Amino acid sequence: MSTAQDRQENKLAIANFAVAIAAFGIGALMAMMQALSRADFDIPLRSPKVYYVSVTAHGVLMGLVFTTFFIMGLGLVIVRSVLKEDIAPRLGWASFWIALFGTLMTTVAILSGTSTVLYTFYPPLQAHPTFYIGATLLVVGSWLWCVIMLDAARRWRRDQPGTPLPLPLHGMIATVIVWLLATSGLAIESLGMLIPWSLGWVDTIDPVLARTYMWWFGHPLTYFWLLPAYVIWYTILPRVAGGRLFSESLTRMVFMLFVLFSTPVGLHHQFTDPGIPASWKLAHTFSTYVILFPSLVTAFTVIASLEVAGRMRGARGLFDWLLKLPWRDPFFASVALAMLTFAVGGFGGAINAAYAMNTMVHNTAWIMGHFHLTVGTAVALTFMGATYWLLPRLTGRELMFRRLALSQPYLWFVGMVLFGMTNHLTGVLGMPRRVYSAAYEGAPQAQAWQSWTHLSAIGGIILFASSLAFLIVVIATFTLGRRGERQPIRYALPLAAPMTERGLWDRFLIFSIIAVALIAIGYYPPISHLLELERFGSLPFKPF
Amino acid sequence: MSASHVNVYEKIWIALAAVMIACFLGALSVAAGLHAVHPPSHVETIDPVLVRTDSPYATPEVIYHPDGLTEVIARVEMFRFLPAVIRVPVGRPVRFRMTSPDVIHGFQVVGTNANVMVIPGYVSDFTTTFPNAGEYLILCNEYCGLSHHQMQAKLIVEPTSEGELP
Ligand code: HEM
Ligand SMILES: [Cu+2]
Ligand SMILES: [Cu+2]
Numbered sequence: 001m002s003t004a005q006d007r008q009e010n011k012l013a014i015a016n017f018a019v020a021i022a023a024f025g026i027g028a029l030m031a032m033m034q035a036l037s038r039a040d041f042d043i044p045l046r047s048p049k050v051y052y053v054s055v056t057a058h059g060v061l062m063g064l065v066f067t068t069f070f071i072m073g074l075g076l077v078i079v080r081s082v083l084k085e086d087i088a089p090r091l092g093w094a095s096f097w098i099a100l101f102g103t104l105m106t107t108v109a110i111l112s113g114t115s116t117v118l119y120t121f122y123p124p125l126q127a128h129p130t131f132y133i134g135a136t137l138l139v140v141g142s143w144l145w146c147v148i149m150l151d152a153a154r155r156w157r158r159d160q161p162g163t164p165l166p167l168p169l170h171g172m173i174a175t176v177i178v179w180l181l182a183t184s185g186l187a188i189e190s191l192g193m194l195i196p197w198s199l200g201w202v203d204t205i206d207p208v209l210a211r212t213y214m215w216w217f218g219h220p221l222t223y224f225w226l227l228p229a230y231v232i233w234y235t236i237l238p239r240v241a242g243g244r245l246f247s248e249s250l251t252r253m254v255f256m257l258f259v260l261f262s263t264p265v266g267l268h269h270q271f272t273d274p275g276i277p278a279s280w281k282l283a284h285t286f287s288t289y290v291i292l293f294p295s296l297v298t299a300f301t302v303i304a305s306l307e308v309a310g311r312m313r314g315a316r317g318l319f320d321w322l323l324k325l326p327w328r329d330p331f332f333a334s335v336a337l338a339m340l341t342f343a344v345g346g347f348g349g350a351i352n353a354a355y356a357m358n359t360m361v362h363n364t365a366w367i368m369g370h371f372h373l374t375v376g377t378a379v380a381l382t383f384m385g386a387t388y389w390l391l392p393r394l395t396g397r398e399l400m401f402r403r404l405a406l407s408q409p410y411l412w413f414v415g416m417v418l419f420g421m422t423n424h425l426t427g428v429l430g431m432p433r434r435v436y437s438a439a440y441e442g443a444p445q446a447q448a449w450q451s452w453t454h455l456s457a458i459g460g461i462i463l464f465a466s467s468l469a470f471l472i473v474v475i476a477t478f479t480l481g482r483r484g485e486r487q488p489i490r491y492a493l494p495l496a497a498p499m500t501e502r503g504l505w506d507r508f509l510i511f512s513i514i515a516v517a518l519i520a521i522g523y524y525p526p527i528s529h530l531l532e533l534e535r536f537g538s539l540p541f542k543p544f
Numbered sequence: 545m546s547a548s549h550v551n552v553y554e555k556i557w558i559a560l561a562a563v564m565i566a567c568f569l570g571a572l573s574v575a576a577g578l579h580a581v582h583p584p585s586h587v588e589t590i591d592p593v594l595v596r597t598d599s600p601y602a603t604p605e606v607i608y609h610p611d612g613l614t615e616v617i618a619r620v621e622m623f624r625f626l627p628a629v630i631r632v633p634v635g636r637p638v639r640f641r642m643t644s645p646d647v648i649h650g651f652q653v654v655g656t657n658a659n660v661m662v663i664p665g666y667v668s669d670f671t672t673t674f675p676n677a678g679e680y681l682i683l684c685n686e687y688c689g690l691s692h693h694q695m696q697a698k699l700i701v702e703p704t705s706e707g708e709l710p
Contacts (some may be wrong), residue, residue: 048693300558365685543622
């Protein structure tokens, strides 16, 4: 059904991917300059002003724009592939344009130099109102997308009563719910605090309360990034590898556990904040470890699925199944390396959450190293690999420069090993994150980390080269790729017969209600404790 | 979950994962419950507008109490720490009390476990000891504006002979 009309219907998803990839490209260019600046290389245009504008733009474009648009595109592709129909295309375009408009508004605010507040925008640093309004519109656009996704689930249930959602849709609905729970915190902060304050309607703001809402959003945000990558690992990877999904029931459980526990954990980002009693920080630390569980199960299921694939390709020995896997397929190589990186990054995350370790590495380069392994590689490299897989299926064009596409994930991996390791290391030595230069007037402590930053800069250059390779392959394929037979989008089959009846882990409504209750338990006490204090708000500051 | 789908390996793995997490939680509970290991979580508010003029932080200082406690009253602001040089005795408790009159800052003594947020409107208060004498770098580890990376100070941990105060 490679008709013109069909291509038309893919347009919306392609538009979302295009914005995502454009944001990625700009973010990657800035990133290389940042890595060089932190190593104190005097590159052209280098100044504190440029550096902090750049870090703000990089954080927003990578962390919020690239991810959100990519995930929206992926969701739309999945809906079309399982329902075999387009739903609410008008709403889809409205979502796209609102989100894009918001993105442009925020980007202009950042580049104008009036909003150098970094992507965490902690008050009382105050950005231009359009920075907050734009970011809010991006979220509003994504909410319309959520409506489409939920409507898709409703239609499936209406047409196939009693059957569970197809697995990829199951995963995306979990993503949508996590996102709605997360962004409710952001909405309170931005509509209730930041926007009125930046417009001058109120004079002051409470920074600790704002941070608390911010991290109510910020931690589940990481699962909003991660779950779509898990969808790809569970439902596309085993098929490309030539195998089966190891366990469907466990997979359904994993996604539902994220719905349950992803949000009431945010205080672990505020370990050393004054104003929040230690008991509530402890409670959130407990749930932080609980949320490790579904990721551990994921590691098992995905690796087992790959073993199945290796054996279906003829492996016999204990480990030779690893060699039988399609390492020369750009999608497979990207995702496999992303998962390998995630294993290391996830381990680091468990360490972060421990009190003693946290005080050592809080706000150091370690944190930066950590999230470049997780969102910056486990998620981003998976999305890049998925782009290689999706592009021919969406456009009907063959992938151009296959060799380049194949080398790209390996290049990224090498770059990230250098960049990630050095940042973990300098972090343990005490080097802070978010600094234009880490020289500290030649203090001996700073000299200890200075030489490692050079290695990190080399990692940054390799990463940039890899990003360029990705962009070249994507743009060339999109514009010049040979039109061929369009392959269908198909997902991995489970090892056992697919489930035909809804079970416990398919009950999204009930689990969502419990999730809301858990958020209330996790956040009502610390927030009401804050509200009861005699608090003095902060006036705005713009030291940029 | 339908049991037929969950095979033996899976069950073992789930059990292992659960045990591992239980160990983490156990260690955490022991640390918090028995050894009272808590992150700095002092609850005290202050009007940031008055910090520079009408508060203990208007005159940042280091106080050496006769009982051996050293108290550091510090003001952390764009883009400096006051006092800029802090002298404390080795191996004795040091209590830091700090706040900010402007934006959020971080107070980190490189190579030690002193690492807290300093947030306007709130007082950060924690006590620690420095077991090794030497000169330490204090730096700001939360972005606070264009000179954030220049915000630094010095902590000098001085050796003391028995019974003598610095
Ligand atoms: C092209 C490869 C990349 C390189 C070389 C790179 C490098 C950097 C550097 C040097 C910083 C600045 C840190 C600082 O001063 O603390 C940074 C920050 C950041 N990066 Fe990347 N990055 C890359 C890709 C990514 C990707 C793919 C993502 C996410 C999808 C990402 C997300 C972030 C975020 C969220 C920040 C935080 C900004 C902040 O602390 O305010 N980066 N990156
Ligand atoms: Cu977190
Ligand atoms: Cu600072």
